Amino acid sequence: MLFASCTDKATMVSKPEDTQEAKQKLNSLALDRKCQVTPEMAKDVAKHFIGSMDKDLANATIKEVIPITDENGKVCMYAVNFSPRGNVILTADIRNAPIYSFSTTGYYSPQTDEGTDPFSCMINEAIAVNKLIAQDFSSDQMRLSAGDLSGHSWKDYDPMKWVVLTECEKPEDSYHDPCEGQPAKKRLPDTVLFQVGPLIQTHWEQGKPYNCYTKHPLFQKRFATGCVAVAMAQIMRYHKYPKRYDWDIMPDECDGEYEDMTEGEKAVAGLLADIYFSVKVIFSSNDGTFMFPEEAVHILKFKFGYNKKMKLSVGFDYPSIKNEIVAKRRPVFMCGLPPKGANRGEKQKIFWKGDIKNGHAFVIDGYKRMIAGRRIDCEGKLRQNLPADYLHINFGWKRTDDRWVYISRYLE
Template sequence: MNFYTTNLYYVMKTQPKQLIYLLFIIVLFSCQKEEIALELCHNSLNPSSDDVSLDLASEVALNFSNKAKFQNQNNKLKGSSSETNFIDREIGDVLVAPSEDGSPALYIINFNPKGYVIISGTQKESPILGYSENSTFRLDSIPITIAFWIADRMDKIQVLKNIDDLFIPDNIEYEWSYQRAPDPELDPITDPEELPEGMPGGVTLEQKGPLLETTWGQWWGYNTYLDPINGELPPTGCVATAMAQVMKFHEHPSTYDWSLMPNTYGTNETALLMYDIGDAVDMTYNLNGSGADMVDAKNALVNDFGYSTSVNYINFNVNTVAIELSHNRPVIMDGYHTYYTTSSGWWIFEQTTHHYEDGHAWVCDGYKRNKYCTIYNAGKLNEYREYDYGPYYLHMNWGWSGSGMGSIDNNGWFKYDDWEINGVSTSDGTHYNFQHKKKCIIGIKP
């Protein structure tokens, strides 16, 4: 099972990338264009009560941008106060991805001066699908990984929209209610005795990471020592870049001078590291993408680079990933965005072959989720509290920054559960998002 990275010029010719460009409608918030924006979103539509309007998406986005979950990430990591670093954001460009009937499937809302949030176009799904506190989502620099992720989310939201009698879990309704209200951490309830039974008692954030500081890629500065193919240097491969970034985090082994490897661009020392990794995993180099087997990656970490024998290659499990990250161990993830089957033979001798194509490897280096408190019998002797957890958001470092794809603007937090939403499976073999045969390398430590 080889995982390949794709040449920039090749990627721009592929159908998924073009599809994403065609599906987006750019809505600019300005005095002159506000009426046009609303017309673009609602022209000739009879929206259902579960559809999310542009006004509602904007309301949720602004509230979310002021909540502690969005504002305080860097403050908590750096130990500074939220008052000093609070950023007052305004809505900038809005990208609307339409569903089959023309109603919005999702909104990507950029903030001024920075940051963006991805909002579901239906209240049958969680409101916040992904976000970044410090980046801007740009149509001219969408890496193929993000394009596939967006295509998959749109497809699943369409499935939800098509089911009229879909049961919506309480936690989904609570999330929408919470995102439309002020942040309890910024506007706390001062008198618990005024709370009736079963009222929200606040939300706390569980977070780890992002752990990586690197935004490495696969091309210029990283592939210096590779052999040319037809006069051009091939990419290092996504497996090598993912491994290199995790090794840089641990600064192991000591045979490399890690101080000579900057976080944002490649040097000779960085290129030497990636060359050695490629040699250790038996990388197959190609101008359109360099590939390696993830089992070889796991073995190379232990046998060639001196990492613990605890390194293991397993099926993806979000709880396992969260445990790894809580112990300061970034996880190398991989998956395929194309899956199909073929049959051969006849009658009882017929055999089905499963095909997985277009794989990618990247690093997951952070997680976060909300912990919701509900207070019962507030102010009484029998007062008690119950806690529920929101979905995990995983921080992905896609390893594309050196390819010219601009993924440094798209690394961010993404909702993890991309196979099945609210019990509705859409994995029919035609979807993207590297959702098929998703696995990960865990236990990476010196």
């Protein structure tokens, strides 16, 4: 609505609904600030968690804390790297499940090209899901069932910060805090209830010396074996089939130079070369090689003699993946594809059927269910939340990049 004063100056008067919408946005921003996890909180929780997962890391020192941002530059996660090894990636909003991913062997290194790096795409996917959860958290029904949806919460994970954490949840209509902000008497270790895997013990990759025999006949130089070949080879090594390969001499890792490779390393390189030259290669270079995932299934069935009923499904079918690992003890071949048109440096998501050239093949080979945030509260009662599920991913980039990743109930 526009009013003109006697001075001929126009004054804009907001509609009531516009004012209400603006207030809601301001309230939402204020709540976001209250719910923001600080780097100090992230470090404290990460240190407690990594020590629970590996007793040898109970006294590990924090090497660095890396903020992970969304497309607007807002901090949505923290990556905490430890020395000598291990890392934990945590969400930065206490309305989300705290631990997104962790590794007791490797470290997290930010990728410069987030349009093609698969784990960065997974992180972006998780950030998008977490924002939806945080938005829905404003409703009483969502707040009451938050444990069912997220599996565990920051409130349970960091009891020593009880006052800070409950500040986000005001008004307190949906929660009763018998301790009235007092810290827990004792924090208990995080507990693994059930675990299968990691099934695959190999930590192979695409470069030297694995690509010793992938010389292109026209260019006479070695190309990367390709992520599809590495994923296939590691699954074949797990099953030790077909029998014509000497599986038992193949090492879990290969670190030799081309000129002094062991017989076992040569056997690994030979297997990868067999796959490389069997699968239809679309393009190949020193940095990477692309093959159609459908070709992998075809070759496994008709060249290497695997089950003819094998098929490649589209999408992320969590119940089926869990069943393959837990019930059948079989690692799962997976290919994550960012959407078409992904620009370099753009924050993209994964598990889309889209840009095949920027995709990555990897293996899901483990399942873990755990309870975190266990503590004795101020009244001496044991407090804990619902179990949380994690899948283990072997990315085919040596041991440093293999990790456990949290599966949100929103993705099931």
